Amino acid sequence: xxxxxxxxxxxxxxxxxxxxxxxxxxxxKQPQGAVERPERPxxxxxxxxxxxxxxxxxxxxxxxxxxxxxxxxxxVSLNEGNEARGLPTLHAQIVLTDAxxxxxxxxxxxxxxxxxxxxxxxxxxxxxxxxxATTLGVLGAGAQARWQTRAIDTVADLETVxxxxxxxxxxxxxxxxxxxxxxxxxxxxxxxxxxxxxVVVTATTSEKPVFPADAxxxxxxxxxxxxxxxxxQEIEAAVYERAARVVADVPSEVAETGDILATDLxxxxxxxxxxxxxxxxxxxxxxxxxxxxxxxDLIVVKSVGSATLDAAxxxxxxxxxxxxxxxxxxx
Numbered sequence: 001x002x003x004x005x006x007x008x009x010x011x012x013x014x015x016x017x018x019x020x021x022x023x024x025x026x027x028x029k030q031p032q033g034a035v036e037r038p039e040r041p042x043x044x045x046x047x048x049x050x051x052x053x054x055x056x057x058x059x060x061x062x063x064x065x066x067x068x069x070x071x072x073x074x075x076v077s078l079n080e081g082n083e084a085r086g087l088p089t090l091h092a093q094i095v096l097t098d099a100x101x102x103x104x105x106x107x108x109x110x111x112x113x114x115x116x117x118x119x120x121x122x123x124x125x126x127x128x129x130x131x132x133a134t135t136l137g138v139l140g141a142g143a144q145a146r147w148q149t150r151a152i153d154t155v156a157d158l159e160t161v162x163x164x165x166x167x168x169x170x171x172x173x174x175x176x177x178x179x180x181x182x183x184x185x186x187x188x189x190x191x192x193x194x195x196x197x198x199v200v201v202t203a204t205t206s207e208k209p210v211f212p213a214d215a216x217x218x219x220x221x222x223x224x225x226x227x228x229x230x231x232x233q234e235i236e237a238a239v240y241e242r243a244a245r246v247v248a249d250v251p252s253e254v255a256e257t258g259d260i261l262a263t264d265l266x267x268x269x270x271x272x273x274x275x276x277x278x279x280x281x282x283x284x285x286x287x288x289x290x291x292x293x294x295x296x297d298l299i300v301v302k303s304v305g306s307a308t309l310d311a312a313x314x315x316x317x318x319x320x321x322x323x324x325x326x327x328x329x330x331x
Contacts, residue, residue: 005321007109013320014116016123017154019313023120024277026065026312027249031272035308036064036071042229045077055079063307070096070318072311074110080205088143089205090114094314106318110310117313118305119147121249121273122201122223125301127155128277129247130221133198134159139190139210139234140203141165141173144225148201153182156199161185164193164211165204191215202226202234207258213238221299224259228304233258235300240265244297249273253304260302273301 029035040062046055056079064071076092083089092110097103126133133156138145141163149161161177161184163170170186177184187193190211194200197220204210204226213236216222222243227234240246240263248254251270260270 002104003106003318003321005106005108005318007112009321010109010112010317013324014112014317015320016116016119016151018320019116019316020120020123020127020151020154022312022316023117023309024124026308027124027274027306028278029065029274030250030306030308031274032278034066035311036066037306037308038062040307046079055081061305061307061310063311064099065308065311065315068311068315069099070105070311070315071099072096072307072314074114074307074310074314076110076114078205083142090143094310096314096318108314108318110314113310113313113317114305115143115147116151117309118144118225118303119151120309120313121151121225121301121303122148122199123151123155124273124277125221125223125247126152126199128280129299129301130199131156133221135197135199136161137187137194137197137200137211138163138173138203139165139193139201140226141167141169142203144203145173145201146176148203148223148225149177149182149184150180152199152201153180159183162187162193162197164188164190199223204234205232206234207231208233209236210234212236213242216242216298219297221301223301223303225303225305227257227259228253230256230258230261233262235259235302237262239298240300242298243300245271245299247271247273247276247299247301249301249303250306254302257302257304270302273303 044054045058059076061074073095092114094108094110096106164187174184174186199221201223248270255267
């Protein structure tokens with residue numbers, strides 16, 4: 001018997017506040033060597049359908065956390081043209097397989113799980129590195145702008161959230177967050193969004209920096225979650241040059257993104273996020289750049305995503321669905 005979970009069923013049982021420590025535990029295990037996470041291939045898709053250019057990106061993401069009952073394989077698609085089609089940019093499917101027998105256990109819609117576990121990156125960063133934050137600036141107004149803000153709102157007493165995107169989507173994003181009780185507003189510019197912010201989140205697929213580095217204050221946490229290829233860059237090199245530390249969920253992969261390639265940093269300069277979380281006090285005793293302390297100066301947390309998080313989140317949602325009595329099965 002294989003359980004099938006739809007997006008609506010997952011949305012019904014998923015709780016960000018509960019998921020946050022689950023994702024955090026998985027990140028801690030990653031640099032400890034307690035996960036299997038093969039390199040994930042990225043490949044263009046759609047070439048030849050409307051011309052010689054690809055229409056999107058396909059990604060395969062397998063992972064296993066030692067001791068878990070299941071391992072996960074996730075298939076992801078990213079299609080930038082979907083916004084004009086009225087469709088989400090990201091779609092995903094997750095397969096859970098019994099780690100002992102290899103028998104498939106569940107087929108799960110993966111978009112909500114992906115969005116939620118990625119949102120947890122911002123939530124965990126604020127929880128451990130900027131717990132007193134009250135002002136959040138967000139660049140981007142898509143799904144991740146919403147999920148990052150929602151996750152951060154579970155760990156911080158937000159008083160002001162400023163959303164900026166070049167399109168009118170910033171108004172819709174702010175309205176959606178307001179409907180969830182979050183004090184969000186649309187900003188008129190990227191500078192206005194980040195000035196005097198305690199935390200800045202970049203959630204775009206931009207190939208050029210999305211806010212001016214000189215708009216940042218002296219004591220701010222920057223969370224970059226959008227750029228995951230060598231061509232993408234959300235954050236100016238000047239931001240990294242000012243950083244007391246640069247923290248990465250997967251240092252080897254973050255080092256190959258456009259954000260880091262535009263700097264003098266390399267993989268050895270990046271602090272594994274799992275080590276920061278394991279320390280529990282925002283300090284792991286290492287500095288990637290500058291002389292700032294754990295809670296002083298500017299800190300950047302850069303994420304490219306990890307199938308480890310899908311394994312953790314997928315397992316947690318599967319268990320929650322079982323506890324809630326959700327059981328749509330196929331022979």
